[in-house]
Amino acid sequence: MREPLPLRLYNTLSREKSDFKPAGSEVKLYVCGVTVYDYSHLGHAMSSIIFEVLHRYLEYRGFKVRRVQNFTDVDDKIIRKAVQEGTSADAVSDKYVQSFFDDMDALKIRRADLYPRVTREIPQIIDIIRQIEARGGAYDLNGSVYFRVLADADYGKLSHRSLDEMLQGTRFEAEQGKEHPADFALWKASKPGEPAWDSPWGSGRPGWHIECSAMVLHHLGASIDIHGGGNDLIFPHHENEMAQSETATGAEPFTRWWLHNGMLRLEGEKMSKSLGNIVQVREAIKRHSPEAVRLWVLSGQYRSPLLYDPESIEAQERALRRLRGAVEFQSPAGESAVDGAPYKQRFIDAMDDDLNTPQGIAAVFDLASAIYKGRDSGANVQAAQGTLREITGALGLSLDTRRVAIGAISDAEVDGMVRQRTDFRTQKRFADADGVRKQLEEAGIVIKDGPTGTTWTRL
């Protein structure tokens, strides 16, 4: 196999693809997680799958990776929900942190190495705000602290907007006394009944963006390799996060590669909690297998928007059978082996080009096809089957699992019924044989009569 080309990743900051090389011995990867005030939806799943696949692929290409994904567990919506439900903000966030893990585990998304939570990082947050203050990047206003955008000469560089452009056509919240309309809160003075912590500026809580800065700096350092999230976070969240972090540490760049995934849409609109057009993960997994959801997400390039359509996921369910079928059979012991290497090379080339998963998956299906053809001509395809498992594994796609419905009949029962049907067939009692087959079909078992006997699989 020839020397692989370097992995290239598209960077929102530079607006172009460039050869990826981590600064140190391990890739520092931070992914913006969810605000835990409700059940997660498929958009969160999409983002989580994409950055998990990035993690896996980096490892596949020989990098060591440390992935950190945060939970934002203090926020207006959490507080509001706590009030509605007559409970505490902690209780609300605990509940949805747990449900996030349950959902992502159900989707077989490999967990990050660390999941920090804002409320456990308050001292670090206060430290950073003090550093920003010390560098003239912040000012105190009635117990709140604001970031001074004019103190940051290149503010706007991530979202590629000047302050003038940002102000055009938009009204920033006219907070009394702010030096500039785009100045944003690093620390919010406490209001009665809200969670609050002591600080040099009085009792209060962190602003929206500062938490991520603190968690990145604390757990990964002043400059990280990759920062990921949905493209709806580019502005203001990531823009502000970068401005704060670079002001606090003086280290530039704060993030070497900014990666943003496209939005999941429902009926042409972005799926979002505020629009109310969401499909919760816990609903989706009742209907779809984790593998099908993953293949569906990866069927598009991660920067493009993805349209939710249950039929599309269902189609992946059928496509998966092709892949599973290609590794399930025992290879003929023949000599002329099928060479998986060219397919693997195509896969790597595609993935190296900013994770072109659609193209990578095309190579996967072509390899499956070659395996089937090899089998039919009696070739030894064992090594090729291994390659297929290897490259699907790099996508986090397991080919060994099938949907087994709760209360499904046992393998032994199926085997018994299949034997009985074979007896009927031997006796040419086809009506009885078909009756058994129908029964099995209703239980989700598919019968296949081949030259070497009858096999069955669960759908």
Add this chain to the structure above:
RNA sequence: GGCGACGUAGCCAAGUGGUCUAAGGCAGGGGUCUGCAAAACCCCGAUUCGGCGGUUCGAAUCCGCCCGUCGCCUCCA
């Protein structure tokens, strides 16, 4: 209003100057296997890339205009 992305077969989706008379998946048609079957395997599929001009020896790929869809500018993966 400002900034940006996209429009490729019935559907999803790669390809961004010649190897494209355009990957891969789903659906559809034909076939193999089978007692009949099968959601299993094999074969077939756009002379064409939203529209109109232009650049070029050559464009789905570059430029301009138009039409359409979407995202950010406010909480958001």
